[in-house]
Structures are given as C-alpha cells and as structure tokens.
Amino acid sequence: MNLKKRAGYEAAKKVKDGDVVGLGTGSTTHYFINQLGERIINEEIEILGIPTSYQSFFIARDSGINLTTLEEHDIDIAVDGADEVDPDLNLIKGGGAAHTLEKVVDNAARKFIVIVDESKMVKELGNFPVPVEVIPQALKAVEKSLIELDGIPSLRMAKNKDGPVITDNGNFVIDTKFEKINNPLQLEKDLNNIPGVLENGIFSNMVDEVIIGTSQGIRCLKSD
Ligand code: 5RP
Numbered sequence: 001m002n003l004k005k006r007a008g009y010e011a012a013k014k015v016k017d018g019d020v021v022g023l024g025t026g027s028t029t030h031y032f033i034n035q036l037g038e039r040i041i042n043e044e045i046e047i048l049g050i051p052t053s054y055q056s057f058f059i060a061r062d063s064g065i066n067l068t069t070l071e072e073h074d075i076d077i078a079v080d081g082a083d084e085v086d087p088d089l090n091l092i093k094g095g096g097a098a099h100t101l102e103k104v105v106d107n108a109a110r111k112f113i114v115i116v117d118e119s120k121m122v123k124e125l126g127n128f129p130v131p132v133e134v135i136p137q138a139l140k141a142v143e144k145s146l147i148e149l150d151g152i153p154s155l156r157m158a159k160n161k162d163g164p165v166i167t168d169n170g171n172f173v174i175d176t177k178f179e180k181i182n183n184p185l186q187l188e189k190d191l192n193n194i195p196g197v198l199e200n201g202i203f204s205n206m207v208d209e210v211i212i213g214t215s216q217g218i219r220c221l222k223s224d
Helices: 003-012 027-043 054-062 099-108 136-148 184-192
Strands: 020-023 048-051 077-080 111-117 130-134 151-155 172-178 197-200 209-214 217-222
Touching: 003 027, 003 111, 003 209, 003 217, 020 027, 020 054, 020 099, 027 054, 027 077, 027 111, 048 054, 077 099, 099 130, 099 197, 130 136, 130 184, 136 151, 136 172, 184 197
Parallel strands: 020 048, 020 077, 077 111, 111 209
Antiparallel strands: 130 172, 130 197, 151 172, 209 217
C-alpha cells in the first residue's frame, strides 16, 4: 500500500464517534479524510469536520463529512500532514501553502496527530525551506528581514497561473531556506515577529503523536 495512504488510514481509526475533527491539508490527509468518510457510511458514526483549506473543505464535502467551524465547536482531534518531522516532533509544514489555518486548527485541538510517510522523518529541520505567509504589501520589507535572520527567501511562484502563489487568505508565500535550524521554537517566534508576516511553517512543541507509514508497516511516535 502507498505509505501516505497507510498512515492516513491508520489515523482514521483513531477518530471516535461524536468527535469534532480538524482536517489537515495535503495528499496524505486526502487519504485520511476519504477514509473517515468511509467510516461514517459503514459504521454510521457521527463526525463533524473543521477544514484547514479549500482543498480539505472540498474533499470533506465530497466524502460526506458534515462541517462546522471553530466558532461553534471545540476540536477533539486534528490530523494533518507535514513536510519534515524532527526527533523532538517539531515540524515544517506549508508545502501546500495552508500552514496558517492549519496551525490555528491543529493548535486548538485537544489531540494533534501528524501523518507522514517515512521520507518526512529527518534528523534536523531545514532541508525543506520554511514557508512564510506575508501580506503582499510587505513582501520587500519581509524579504530583507528574512535575510537578516540568515535565510534565503524565494517568493513561491504558481504552476498553473502567471505570477506568485496566492494563499487561501489572499497572501504571498516566501519559501525561506536556512542553512541550519538549531532552535525551531526560537526561529518560529523570530519569523512571526517580523511585521507583515502572518504565520510561518515551523510547528514546534505542538504534536501529540506521529503516525509514520513505512514499508514495514505503521510506526508511531508519541511526545513525552
Ligand atoms: C500543507 C501542508 C501539508 O500537510 C504538507 O505539505 C504535507 O503534504 P503531503 O501530505 O502532500 O506530503 O503543510 O500546507
């Protein structure tokens, strides 16, 4: 079985009847959301989903998952993908440019589970550039500040549209490469301290459990 699917299907087993579920974004969570939809049909369980992007909104709708908002419900469990996971379970996210709402939803959940294939497990964060969502008017000023933090900024360009990626919130994403990320928590704070930055893709000290799809099966890591 595809390793992302393996992790997504395992996470779908963790959801209980009556849960309000944060629905992450990306190809791994696509499998999770589809499988949750299957459980709703087959087991007649009642679930409410809170999407983290237009993508997860559409997949949830097509999978028959009833939706709600953070205004109306607290979240029991959130399940989301990641681009990198370090041994302390810090993450880089935002490969799909959805990290701002993902962080809000994942952080609000009583339990936050990350689902990845084994290629996402790293010794140290930083091979993947850190996505930084910025308001368009602040682009130049933020790029300057990122260079001052020893980052190499690169405005993310769209694939099927001319010009930059525009996030679900109407902003730009600056992918920022750091030679080394020694202290993810500090860098997360420093990036969010730059005026014009909405949110960055470092998620430190947030994860409760990581479900890893490996060629040998499922491996789980839990935070201390
Ligand atoms: C989107 C994300 C995704 O969860 C992350 O990019 C992983 O994606 P995939 O499951 O497709 O590998 O953070 O903003």
